[in-house]
Amino acid sequence: DAGVTQSPTHLIKTRGQHVTLRCSPISGHKSVSWYQQVLGQGPQFIFQYYEKEERGRGNFPDRFSARQFPNYSSELNVNALLLGDSALYLCASSLFGAGANVLTFGAGSRLTVL
Amino acid sequence: QQQVKQSPQSLIVQKGGISIINCAYENTAFDYFPWYQQFPGKGPALLIAIRPDVSEKKEGRFTISFNKSAKQFSLHIMDSQPGDSATYFCAASKQGNDMRFGAGTRLTVKP
Structure with a gap:
């Protein structure tokens, strides 16, 4: 039974470039959330999507954007x-967009910017 | 953005001892309080969660104690084992959205 899958697992970029991170939720989950985890800190909320609509946005600049596709997979663009x-960068999926929302996280995409 | 304060930053416990991690929150609108466990190279995994209408919840060796008036909640790990060595995060959310995490506690259980 596949969990939340994220790609790529590691990537290195240089300043000024852009990056696209991808996430496939658990089958049947309709909500995807994105979090940023800086080394030594807790995850910080970036976006939540439910049924392909943005349901929440954290305190991140407009350089960050995301979308959810009809199959409920998602992309985060920076x-x-x-x-x-x-x-x-962590992706989490959940059954619902609200309520006692059990988030299941993927292993993350580690981005290094040089 | 942090609305959940977690302590201690790190904790060392002997095998068989009790590990206690504390969290305090600010937003009284929060209605869901989970604890997550994260091993190196992995994403956080849900350990146990509580709603504010309950003062305590126990699952195996893990117990959450919740004090609504003090806006505090804590995780107790009984009979701590070396396999429990990980980073633990408390979190809080309103209606399951915009989960706010604490800064994490690195737990080391010595054999």
């Missing part, structure tokens, strides 16, 4: 990369 964007 433009004009900064050194401070280096982090582990």
